[in-house]
Amino acid sequence: MKEKIEVPEYAKLIHETLKKPGLLLNTNGDKFNSMVIGWGHLGILWNLPTFTVYVRKSRYTRPQLDKTRAFTISVPLDGKIDPKVMKVCGSLSGRDVDKAELFTLEEPGDNGVPGIEEYPLTLECRVLYSQDQDLESIPADIRAKFYPEGEDGADIHTAYVGLITDAYIIR
Ligand SMILES: Cc1cc2nc3c(=O)[nH]c(=O)nc-3n(C[C@H](O)[C@H](O)[C@H](O)COP(=O)(O)O)c2cc1C
Numbered sequence: 001m002k003e004k005i006e007v008p009e010y011a012k013l014i015h016e017t018l019k020k021p022g023l024l025l026n027t028n029g030d031k032f033n034s035m036v037i038g039w040g041h042l043g044i045l046w047n048l049p050t051f052t053v054y055v056r057k058s059r060y061t062r063p064q065l066d067k068t069r070a071f072t073i074s075v076p077l078d079g080k081i082d083p084k085v086m087k088v089c090g091s092l093s094g095r096d097v098d099k100a101e102l103f104t105l106e107e108p109g110d111n112g113v114p115g116i117e118e119y120p121l122t123l124e125c126r127v128l129y130s131q132d133q134d135l136e137s138i139p140a141d142i143r144a145k146f147y148p149e150g151e152d153g154a155d156i157h158t159a160y161v162g163l164i165t166d167a168y169i170i171r
Contacts, residue, residue, distance in 0.1 A: 002106070002122075002168035007049060010121060011042055014075055021081045024074040024089060025053055028113040029064030032100040034074070036081075036090035039157075049164045051123050054157040057132075060094035065127065065160055070111040073162075075121035077169070082118070106170050120170040125162025132158050 007014075017023055022036040039054040051073055055062050065071060085102055092099075105114040106122070115122035133156045135143060147154035 001171045002109075002166075003171050004166075004168050005121070007042065007123065007164060007167045010075070013077070013079065013121070014042060014073075017075055017079050021079075021086060022090065024081075024085075024116065024119055025055070025061060026072045026074060026113050026116065027061050027064035027068065028070070028108065029067040031094070031098070032105060032114060033060055033064055033094035034089045034099050034103070034116070035059060035061045035094075036086060040073075045128070045161055048128070050128065050161050051125055051164055052159055052161045054159055056155045056157050058155050062158065064094075065130075068112065069127040070113050071125050071127070071160070071162055072108075072111070072113045072115050073123040073125065074116045074119035075123075076119045077121055085118075109166050111165060115168075115170055117170050122166075122168055122170060123162075123164050124166040126165055127160050128163045129161040130158055132156060 018040055022038045024034045025037045026034045037053055041052050043050050089099055104117040106117055108114040109124050111124045111126055135154060
């Protein structure tokens with residue numbers, strides 16, 4: 001059962017869980033995939049309720065997002081994520097592993113991306129807007145720390161602003 005929630009009532013839990021241990025960003029393009037995120041925020045844009053995520057170009061999640069323009073955010077109600085889930089979803093690529101095996105997936109809503117029973121607070125989002133970071137606009141110290149030049153250039157983030165289309169706790 002999906003129990004509808006008012007998202008602002010859970011802003012503190014979402015913010016604190018994002019800081020540590022992180023939240024799960026789920027996509028469902030070629031297959032279901034989930035990755036840990038530590039950057040993101042609830043907000044309002046164009047008078048609409050949003051959740052924005054930042055995804056590096058090297059992530060498997062990125063082409064999934066570009067293909068479907070949809071994601072769900074999964075939040076543990078007790079602020080804890082299983083260490084095995086942290087390891088697999090926080091360091092391994094969906095190109096190499098099937099992360100769906102880790103979870104009991106809920107029937108997806110309109111955006112086509114399932115939530116996760118084990119991490120029941122769920123935000124269903126549709127991407128309203130996305131933008132690659134402009135390295136030139138980033139302060140030099142932050143740029144040096146987070147975006148060293150690699151063989152394929154810097155591994156920049158793309159910001160995906162998701163319109164929150166539904167929010168609930170899986171019971
Ligand atoms: C605590 C934590 C926070 C993370 N936050 C982000 C993030 O906000 N954006 C990002 O691109 N990667 C982040 N990562 C790294 C991804 O979770 C990791 O590279 C993951 O394996 C990517 O999965 P994918 O290639 O299947 O998309 C974080 C990892 C950890 C452990």
